[in-house]
Structure formats: C-alpha cells, structure tokens
Amino acid sequence: MAFNRVKQWTTFARVWYLFDAKWQDPIISGRVLSKYLLGKNKPIYSVGSDCGDYVVVINSKEIALKDDLWRTYNYFHHTGYAKGATYTPAWEYHENDPTRIIKNCTKNALPPKIYRNSLLSRLLVFPDDKVPKDVIKNITDQIQPSMTPPKRLTEFSEDEIQNFPRLFEWPKEFIIDDLKGENNQTVKII
Amino acid sequence: MVHLTNTLNRFGYIHGPHRIYKRMQVFRFTWHYYGRHRRCYKLAVQRLHKAWLHATRNRKMKGLLYKEIWQTRIDAACKEHGIKYFEFTESLTRQNIHLNHAVLNDLAIYEPRTFKSLCNVAKQHIVNTGLYNLTLEEPEGVFNRSMFTDELKQ
Amino acid sequence: MLQQWHEKFKIRSCSQNVPTQLPESLKLEIQTIQSIYKEKVDENFRMGFYEKFIKDGAKGFSLRGGPFAKWRYPANKVIYRKRLVAGPEPERPRSVWSNWNYDSEIYAFAKRLNENFKEGLLRQAFIDPSYAVSEKSKLQDIGLEFDISQNNAVLAKEGENICKNYIRALLNFWYPKLPTQGVEAVVEFLTNSQSMAYISKNIGIMDLVKTQEFPVQNETLRSTLFAVIAALSQSESPIRAHLFINDFVVTQLVGKDINEIWRIENPMGLLCDELKKSGNKALPKARLIWSTGANTPTSAFVVGLYLDEKFLSKGYGETAEIAEEMAARDALRRLFGTAEENAPLPYGEKARKFSEMINSIYEKFKNSNI
Amino acid sequence: MLKIAKNSLKLSANSCLNPIRQISLSSALNLKRIEKTEDKTTNTITIEGKYIDPKETFGTGVLDLTGQCYQDTDEAVRPCAFCELEKRDIKVQYTDVLVLRQFLTENGQILPRKVSGLCKKQQKKLIVLTKQAKHAGLILNLQPTLLDGTKPSADHSKRFKYLKWNTYFDDYETMKRNKKFL
Numbered sequence: 001m002a003f004n005r006v007k008q009w010t011t012f013a014r015v016w017y018l019f020d021a022k023w024q025d026p027i028i029s030g031r032v033l034s035k036y037l038l039g040k041n042k043p044i045y046s047v048g049s050d051c052g053d054y055v056v057v058i059n060s061k062e063i064a065l066k067d068d069l070w071r072t073y074n075y076f077h078h079t080g081y082a083k084g085a086t087y088t089p090a091w092e093y094h095e096n097d098p099t100r101i102i103k104n105c106t107k108n109a110l111p112p113k114i115y116r117n118s119l120l121s122r123l124l125v126f127p128d129d130k131v132p133k134d135v136i137k138n139i140t141d142q143i144q145p146s147m148t149p150p151k152r153l154t155e156f157s158e159d160e161i162q163n164f165p166r167l168f169e170w171p172k173e174f175i176i177d178d179l180k181g182e183n184n185q186t187v188k189i190i
Numbered sequence: 191m192v193h194l195t196n197t198l199n200r201f202g203y204i205h206g207p208h209r210i211y212k213r214m215q216v217f218r219f220t221w222h223y224y225g226r227h228r229r230c231y232k233l234a235v236q237r238l239h240k241a242w243l244h245a246t247r248n249r250k251m252k253g254l255l256y257k258e259i260w261q262t263r264i265d266a267a268c269k270e271h272g273i274k275y276f277e278f279t280e281s282l283t284r285q286n287i288h289l290n291h292a293v294l295n296d297l298a299i300y301e302p303r304t305f306k307s308l309c310n311v312a313k314q315h316i317v318n319t320g321l322y323n324l325t326l327e328e329p330e331g332v333f334n335r336s337m338f339t340d341e342l343k344q
Numbered sequence: 345m346l347q348q349w350h351e352k353f354k355i356r357s358c359s360q361n362v363p364t365q366l367p368e369s370l371k372l373e374i375q376t377i378q379s380i381y382k383e384k385v386d387e388n389f390r391m392g393f394y395e396k397f398i399k400d401g402a403k404g405f406s407l408r409g410g411p412f413a414k415w416r417y418p419a420n421k422v423i424y425r426k427r428l429v430a431g432p433e434p435e436r437p438r439s440v441w442s443n444w445n446y447d448s449e450i451y452a453f454a455k456r457l458n459e460n461f462k463e464g465l466l467r468q469a470f471i472d473p474s475y476a477v478s479e480k481s482k483l484q485d486i487g488l489e490f491d492i493s494q495n496n497a498v499l500a501k502e503g504e505n506i507c508k509n510y511i512r513a514l515l516n517f518w519y520p521k522l523p524t525q526g527v528e529a530v531v532e533f534l535t536n537s538q539s540m541a542y543i544s545k546n547i548g549i550m551d552l553v554k555t556q557e558f559p560v561q562n563e564t565l566r567s568t569l570f571a572v573i574a575a576l577s578q579s580e581s582p583i584r585a586h587l588f589i590n591d592f593v594v595t596q597l598v599g600k601d602i603n604e605i606w607r608i609e610n611p612m613g614l615l616c617d618e619l620k621k622s623g624n625k626a627l628p629k630a631r632l633i634w635s636t637g638a639n640t641p642t643s644a645f646v647v648g649l650y651l652d653e654k655f656l657s658k659g660y661g662e663t664a665e666i667a668e669e670m671a672a673r674d675a676l677r678r679l680f681g682t683a684e685e686n687a688p689l690p691y692g693e694k695a696r697k698f699s700e701m702i703n704s705i706y707e708k709f710k711n712s713n714i
Numbered sequence: 715m716l717k718i719a720k721n722s723l724k725l726s727a728n729s730c731l732n733p734i735r736q737i738s739l740s741s742a743l744n745l746k747r748i749e750k751t752e753d754k755t756t757n758t759i760t761i762e763g764k765y766i767d768p769k770e771t772f773g774t775g776v777l778d779l780t781g782q783c784y785q786d787t788d789e790a791v792r793p794c795a796f797c798e799l800e801k802r803d804i805k806v807q808y809t810d811v812l813v814l815r816q817f818l819t820e821n822g823q824i825l826p827r828k829v830s831g832l833c834k835k836q837q838k839k840l841i842v843l844t845k846q847a848k849h850a851g852l853i854l855n856l857q858p859t860l861l862d863g864t865k866p867s868a869d870h871s872k873r874f875k876y877l878k879w880n881t882y883f884d885d886y887e888t889m890k891r892n893k894k895f896l
Contacts, residue, residue: 013644207412
C-alpha cells in the first residue's frame, strides 16, 4: 500500500528542531529538550519505539543561569586516584566548553537508561549562530523559548530613552550639585 | 547395604498416570525460559510460580501503565494545539464530555482533526468560564509547521 | 545412527509443501530404511526404550489405564517417530472417501448458498470439458454413449460476461468519476483466477467439479464458478445472480484500496490530462510544504500540488521526487473520488437498496459489450 | 520590558470620576545648576544657579501619577512612583532598565529618597533591583569613572570571570516570598 507506507514513514520520521538557548536557563530548557529527544511531543509516543527527534541548540554560549550560580555552582569530577576530586565552578566549566552545560542538563533530565547516550547523540549544540550548512537544511521546526531575553541599556536607542515618560518630578528649587558625594566629585545626571 | 525398595515395592506398586503428564503441564508455561529453567521440572516450577506472582501484581499495574502512556500521548497532542493536558481534561469533564483516556488516545493518533476540534472546544470553554489564563497566541519570533500547511478546506 | 536418519528426513518431515505424489526414488529409499529399521530391531541392538518396546510389544504392561496410563507415554513417542519416518498423508480428492454421495452433495451445495438451482443446469455447470472427453472414451469401451455437449464451456462464457458487466455497472454507480482504465483494472483483479479459485474453494466447488486432473487447477475452478453464476441466472433470475456476485465476488474488495489495485505508471501525466479534460488550462505546480532531516538517510518531504495558487493535494515521501509523485497520486485519488475520506463500498443489506439502480446501469453495459 | 505607554492607566479604584491629566504639559523650571563663568576682561568670576530644562536631560514630561486622594490636602505631597504603579498592578522588575535609569545617577548611584520621592518600602525594592540589574549586566554604562578618569567598558563580555555570562533573577515578589536576596 504505497500510500500507507509513505504515510507511516513520515509519521515516524525524525523531526529536526532548532532551539535558541540565548538567555534561556539550561536546567529548564534541558527538561524541555529531553521531552523532544524522547519523542514525548508526539501523540504516537511509546516507550519502546525510538520515535525521538533531533534538536539543534544554537547560542549555547549565551545561556543564563539563575542568581549567582555561575560562581557558586560547582561541577564535581574525581579521577579515581587519591586527591583526584576537582570542583570546577560553572563559569570556568562554561569557559572551557560552552556546549557542555546544556548537554549535561539534558542528560540529567533524561531517564538513566541504556538508550540515553544514543538519545544524546541526537542533540547537536553550537556555541554561537554558526551552524554547518547541511545541518541547517535538516531543521524544520523551532522549540518555543520559555524566557524572553531582557534588553540592556546600551541596546536602547537614544530617542527610545528620551521618549520614555519620567516617573517623578524633581523637588522645587533643588540645586543639582547638592548631590555631590563626600569626595567632591561633580555628579552629572545623563 | 540392603536394597529394600524393590521388595517393599512389589506389593505397594502405585498404579496411576505417568509422572510426565503432570510435569508437561508446567513445561507448557516454561518453554521459553532460559537454560535449565526451561527443561528441569524442579527449577521450572519455581520460576513459573514466581512468574505467576508477577502476573497477578502486574494485572493491577497494567491499568496504571496504560493510563500513564495515554496521558503522555494526550499531553503531546494537546500541546500541538496550544493547550496543556490538565486544562484539557479538566475542561472536558466540566463540560460533561465523558471521553475516557483510551478514546482520547485513539482520537489523538488516528483522528487528528477530531482531536483538534476537541481542543478548540476545551479552549473556548476555558476562555468563557475563565478557568485558567491560557496563553493562546503564539509568542512572536516562533514560526512552526502549521503556518505553512494549507489544509484542503472541503 | 538414528540421528543420521532423522537428518535425512528433517527437511521433508516438517516442510509444508510436501509433494503429494512421492517421487519413485524417495519411495524406494523409504522401503529400504524401514527394512533396515526392522533388521536393527531383530539384532537385539540396545537402541533405547522404544526399540525394546517394538520388539516386545506391549507385553509386560497391562493395557488397562485411560489416556494417561503409564505405558501410553512411551507408546505415543514411538507412534510419533513412525509418523516422522512415514511422512505426511498424500493429498486425495474428496470423492475417494466412502461417505461421498454426489447427488446429495449437489443438493447440499444449492441449499448452502440459499439459492434454488435447476437440477440439470447445476450438474452441467460442474462438468468440465476435459472430463467430458475422458468420460466419453471410457464409456465407449463399455459401449455406452456420452454426449460431449454436456459440459460447462458455454455456461462459463456467459457467466463471465454477466460477472464482468455487473462489476462494471457497480463500480460505475459507486465511483462515477473513475475512468474506464481503472474500472477494467478492478474487474480484472476481482475476476482473475487467483481470487475466483479462492472463492470457489471456500464454497466447496473444488470437491464437486468433475475434472480429469487432480489437484484441480485455478483455471478450471474459475470457469466452474462462472458456470455456476450463469446456471443461477438462467435457473432463477439475473438479479439473483447479481446479488450472488455482489455478496461473493465483489466482497473481495473489502480492506483493499482501489488506488493500489489500479497501479498508475505516470500519475503526473494522467493528472495533467484529467485537468485539461475538465477544462482548466493551468498546470499543477508542486511546492515543498516542509521537509525534515533533508540530508539524513531518514529524510521526509511533504510536497503540495497547487492549481493556480489553490491547494490541490499533498504527498509525503523519502525524497522530494517520491513526495511529488505521491502528491500527484493523491490528487488523482481526490479527483476520482476514491480518496481516504470517501466511504467504502456497502455490502449486504445496505447494498440491496441500490440494486435496482445498478441493474439499470447493467442493462446499458450488457448491450454495449455483446 | 515595562510597557507603560501601551497599557492604558485605569482609573484607580477609590478615585471619583473627574478626568486626570495624563501628562503635565508645562515643564516646571525648578531644577537649578551652579554655573561658574570667568570673565577675563572684567576679571570677575560669576557663580550663579541657572535653571535646567529637565526635558533635554531627562526626557519627556513627567507622568502625572497623583491619585485623586492627594488633591484635597493643601501641601503638595509628592506621590511615590512605585506605589502608584503597583496600584495599577504594574510591578517593576530588574529588567525594566528604562525605569531604573531614572532613579540612578550617571555613575550608577541611587538617587536619595528626597529626590525621587519614593517611600521607604519602594526605595528598598529599588536598591535590590539595581543590584540585580548591575549583576546581570543590564546597566553597564552607568558605572563610576575609575581613578585614572577612564570609564569601565560597557561590553559585558569583558567583565570579570563569573560576571561575563548572562544571569537572570526571579521577579522581586517571589524572591521576597522565598526570602532570597542578592
């Protein structure tokens, strides 16, 4: 039945997803990506059938960690020999290889089963936008980012800043220089 | 050493069916076990009873396992239409649409359009009654397959 | 020693397609082995329990005891080994058994099908031309006469006509847009020897038909079924024959897809002709709707066909070409009304309602063909 | 990003019906700066306080957030900007950089309450928000000049080890509920 053969082929085809990890928390996005790798985003999901998808993560250099985790969160590794324990803080871990944090988070989110490594092989992570051409050709869909990236003050244009309404009125007859700090600098408000 | 069994046995010979038939009843169930558990009666019968033990327990668990699989599938299907599993089932039950998970699961797989209309029904109900605050519209900057495919409208 | 013999028969003993007539060489071989088999036992060769059992027979064991008696288990093992050695039963015609009465079987055949045939016509339908010839030569030796014309050749031809025309009418009614090429494909599929033989075997024609050769070939089964249909339409009324065809022959379409039966070679070409025929000038344009994993071996493409910016059909496939071809087939499917969403053919009670209309169309086909 | 301009300011619950002016039109020339000008010919240095037009330094007119209740009291009690916003359920977060900027000096120092007119509770919130914004690297151009007079670069990738990478925080209310502060 050519129609059924082809229809079945497409339903079970592996879909390639793109995920922009800019300003996304790796832990939360790890849980989301693991769903796609397992194939839990498809109504035809079943545990045995390997109906997972491919996920291509870009901008993994610009992931965002909560509060002060870059400094406080440590990645533990032990060589097995005496004094082999090492604690690398998250920022150093990220500096060594920007793709490892998000890979580690998806690994933790996946069930600790034998097929986990084969699933992880379907996760391609790139530190920035530069993705090889043949990978781009495969991508067909996008995973919705959960966090909207904030804008820095430097990224705002001049007139945007000017047009923004002011929230308070200066006190009457106030001399701006009274704001001088103790060490007598002149305080300029831009 | 004196072999007494033959002498004693002459009078007390037990007539009855061959011992093999009782054992074949067991081997019927253990033909696919591993190694001697498949052939030797003493081991086979132990493994068989343990298997039956598991069977009775799993008979109850089977319902739960199916419910779990159905939940993930319905959740996946709902997410494609922008609604979560919990909101979907909650609003269906409140609208007195008593479709159980088995039926919803089949609809999700084999009748995608029916399931889509069911999702719309649920969404409309949620919006009307203000059950949950649904983020219905697509976030900007995300385009997906449904934006391209032109379904045949007939 | 025994292992070696068992090896020799392993292929034969458990393979399905056992040759019904044992070839001469093999038959000879079995006799020799059975004879050796016996000698071994006479030499009082310590062969294991069942050899001793054959030599002594059931002596020493009381034959009492029900199905599970102690002696029965080894006995069963012995019988099993003998069956292995002897091989399966050869195939024989049903009429060889003693409880076979041809007249009652003919009567039962009619009653089974819940039809009332004319006796003579039905008997004639079951006589194959090859049988008539051989019967004539046999009876001539004894001096009796046997007229050749008593065979079902004429009936078979007429039955074939009725059957084919009725199916054409049926398809014309249910799938008006299906072109004649498609109708012919389906008719050929329904009335080819393979499916007709399947039907006649299951109605019991294979045992009733009088032919010279055994086992009965599909061709003869097909012609006898046509003959039976013709006999039915002559003895009762053509409408009964139509209902018979509808219930037995056309039901082979259940679960089958007409687009699969009618294999179109060049779907895009056919599609363009159909569109040109139906009047619009524009040619369908193929557009890639979406594709995933284009560079990977498990790639999937979805191509849509658009007729001046209006969606026509959608096709899937591993490569863009396959997807485009499937899209063309899908478009054809939708044009001819045999698409997925169309209801299948009704049978049984539902089909009865439409039988008059179909019969009227049948008249048209009957006149045109003869 | 806070969308004040977009969502319409609803009438606060307790106010009666007369309309409130959204934006004050006339700019009150009430801010002064000390100007020192030397005049070589007459060999005199004049020091005088000159009015600054707030518009060219601080942007468009001030949002009139005064609720109705303030109108009747005679002495002008300045409204607390953040409290008024919360009444219109607009909760300021650390990512609302254009709002925070108004309460900071060019060196990134927080304006005192007598200037910004915030109440004590909101001022504390403002302190926390500015810390978060600075830590997240959203307001890098508001940094004090170094001793050698140069301004630290506003580029986040040149920052110190762990500050280089992006960080984010929960919104202020959940952090307060969870008793987590920077």
